[in-house]
Amino acid sequence: MTAPIGEAAGSRREVVSLNRRLLVVAAVVLVAFLGLTGSILDNAFRQSLEQAQQDRLQGTLYTILAAADLTASGLRLPDALPDSRLSTPGSGLYARVIDEHGEIWRSPSLLGLPWEPEQRLAPGDTRFQRELAGDQPLYTLAYGLSWEDAGGKEWTLTVHVAEDLTSYQAQLSAFRRSLWGWLGAASAVLLATQLLVLRWSLLPLRRVAADLRAIEEGRAELLHGRYPAEILGLTQGLNALLSSERRRARRYQETLANLAHSLKTPLAVLRGALDRLPEAPPEALEQIARIDAAVDYQLRRAAAAAPETLAAPLPVKPVLERLLQTLRKAYPDKTLDCELRSSGEPVFYGSEGDLMELLGNLLDNAFKWGRQRLRVSITPLAAGPGGRRGLRLEVEDDGPGIRPEQAQLVLERGRRADEQVPGHGIGLAVVAELVSAFQGTIAVDRGELGGALFRIELPAA
Amino acid sequence: MRLLVVEDEPLLREQLAQRLRAAGYAVDTAVDGEEGLYFGREYPVDLAVIDLGLPKLPGIDLIQRLRAEDKRFPILILTARGRWQDKVLGLEAGADDYLVKPFEMEELLARVAALLRRAAGFARPVLCFGPISLDTRSQQVQIDGRPLELTAFEYRLLEYLMFHPGEVISKATLTEHLYQEDQDRDSNTIEVFIGRLRKKLDPDNRLQPIETLRGRGYRFALAPPK
Known part of the structure; x- marks a missing residue:
């Protein structure tokens, strides 16, 4: 009794949006580029800071030598040292002079600092390095020289000067703060710009989507926007496809109408001619009926447009109302009490012609067989992945009903139209055909009202 | 009762006219929509039988024009296609009943008689x-x-x-x-x-x-x- 047809299968893999792709790539490139730039700049600045440090230590060293006096008893420096920091313990600037035998002078600032460099350099050599005095990091400069004192004695001295990292680190961190601050701000601005550029560039695509939606909802016939050259080919192609599809559909319907007219009118003439005979040959009448039924069935089947890709959601209730008015006019002597059960605003995704064909045939059947009552139930079903909800249509009457063994025959599609069950025109076969085109199901049952209950379910999409 | 038959196929038109005349009706025939409109305007028509697939002026348009001019006689449409959309559009345009080709003449006569009776205000046959x-x-x-x-x-x-x-x-x-x-x-x-x-x-x-x-x-x- 039920004819399930097909099943919309298909797993949907999440596809990364163009927006996200471009943003991710832009962000990665930006971070890599700015990170590299930042670290190169950082490195260069550190090197220049160290160079400056070395120069400064060299200067201190020379001022110490300039102020020093070498006598036979040793190196003597004035109480007022050239750099006052050398006199202050823990000031951060230190100096120590050694000869072959040991220390001959140390700056008062060294008091309490465990820094006793013993390295001796050949005259003229310098060595700049970073070392630890206890736990305090220092930049140190050592310089070897030979000096003849007033007595003509040759001294081989090594002068060590050192400075702690306070100033170096202060400069470096100030530089880093501003460097990374600016780089960060630049990336933020660049990313924001990128985002705006993206939105602006993808705007035409969004417009295509909006235009397509407008076509779907029946608010437009074609894509109307003006599009940039890159997607003009696509949109023009779509427009051409849409209008040719529409032209084709119109031509098709016209052809069907003409075909129907040019086949049915001669049949009507033939029928009329037979009617005039005093005794019409029954086999001739029967053959005409067969041709008529076959033509009718095939034409109506061909006219069923089936689900359209760009179908606007068609509200079901107004169409039902129009059909009921037509039927009340066509069955003026039948006063059926028609009850409508529906929830929400059920919609049909297809052409008006198809919906009228589905409902019209079922209602006509109910009007034909119903005695007093008729019930139509319209129920929207769950939505599918494409956002289109399924639809259940039920038409029920209080007539004699359909016997189960007949139900099969009434609905079986693809049957030869001339084998229809008497009393049920080809209408129900057309309905079954349409339902299968929509990949839905149709079933016949006995309803609460006592007569036939036809139930159609159209799948979600 | 004066009937107007608008049908472009000559044989069918003649058959209809003959059969209706034999039943005692006065029948005028028109070969296309424009002629049908002329007769509908000028003659005291009691009922019209109109084919939907007419040359010059399609049946639906003819019915709309007649109704727009306040012609209230009942209209029975003949349609080649049994599509519901055609029936609905026909009746919405102002027709009162439809018959799908080919039809039995007896059926046509019964529909015509019922339409005339109802137009005269009688609910029962x-x-x-x-x-x-x-x-x-x-x-x-x-x-x-x-x-x-x-x-x-x-x-x-x-x-x-x-x-x-x-x-x-x-x-x-x-x-x-x-x-x-x-x-x-x-x-x-x-x-x-x-x-x-x-x-x-x-x-x-x-x-x-x-x-x-x-x-x-x-x-x-x-x-x-x-």
Whole structure:
């Protein structure tokens, strides 16, 4: 009794949006580029800071030598040292002079600092390095020289000067703060710009989507926007496809109408001619009926447009109302009490012609067989992945009903139209055909009202 | 009853006209929508049979134009396609019933009779005025349960009078609605038919169902059904 047809299968893999792709790539490139730039700049600045440090230590060293006096008893420096920091313990600037035998002078600032460099350099050599005095990091400069004192004695001295990292680190961190601050701000601005550029560039695509939606909802016939050259080919192609599809559909319907007219009118003439005979040959009448039924069935089947890709959601209730008015006019002597059960605003995704064909045939059947009552139930079903909800249509009457063994025959599609069950025109076969085109199901049952209950379910999409 | 048949296929048009005339109707035929519109405007049409697939002016448009001009006679459409959309559009345009080709002539005649009866304001197929009853389905007239032999023309004449009970109907009106265009339109022949009808309906002049109003016309005088 039920004819399930097909099943919309298909797993949907999440596809990364163009927006996200471009943003991710832009962000990665930006971070890599700015990170590299930042670290190169950082490195260069550190090197220049160290160079400056070395120069400064060299200067201190020379001022110490300039102020020093070498006598036979040793190196003597004035109480007022050239750099006052050398006199202050823990000031951060230190100096120590050694000869072959040991220390001959140390700056008062060294008091309490465990820094006793013993390295001796050949005259003229310098060595700049970073070392630890206890736990305090220092930049140190050592310089070897030979000096003849007033007595003509040759001294081989090594002068060590050192400075702690306070100033170096202060400069470096100030530089880093501003460097990374600016780089960060630049990336933020660049990313924001990128985002705006993206939105602006993808705007035409969004417009295509909006235009397509407008076509779907029946608010437009074609894509109307003006599009940039890159997607003009696509949109023009779509427009051409849409209008040719529409032209084709119109031509098709016209052809069907003409075909129907040019086949049915001669049949009507033939029928009329037979009617005039005093005794019409029954086999001739029967053959005409067969041709008529076959033509009718095939034409109506061909006219069923089936689900359209760009179908606007068609509200079901107004169409039902129009059909009921037509039927009340066509069955003026039948006063059926028609009850409508529906929830929400059920919609049909297809052409008006198809919906009228589905409902019209079922209602006509109910009007034909119903005695007093008729019930139509319209129920929207769950939505599918494409956002289109399924639809259940039920038409029920209080007539004699359909016997189960007949139900099969009434609905079986693809049957030869001339084998229809008497009393049920080809209408129900057309309905079954349409339902299968929509990949839905149709079933016949006995309803609460006592007569036939036809139930159609159209799948979600 | 004056019927208008608008059908472009000559054979079918002729068949329809012949069959309807044989049933006692006066029939005018039009070959396309424009001619149909002309007849519909100019002639006292009681009912039109219109094919939907007409040249020049499509059937749907013809019906809309007629209704827009306040022509209220019933319209039966003939359609080649059994599509519901066509039926709905046809009836929404203003038609009253549809018939899908090919059809049985008997079916057409029954639909025409029912439409005419309903247009005259009778909900039931049998009209009862006193002892006279007229069955629009079988086209039978009975008096006190006795069937009456009437010609097709006599039946239409009686039907016309019974469809307008209590109204004064001039000879000219009767001629317009009952006579074929090419028939002898001498109004005196109406008197002859009325006389025959009276004799058949009321042989002993007891009921007097049809009154003559001098210089004005006739009136069906029996009480309408309650």
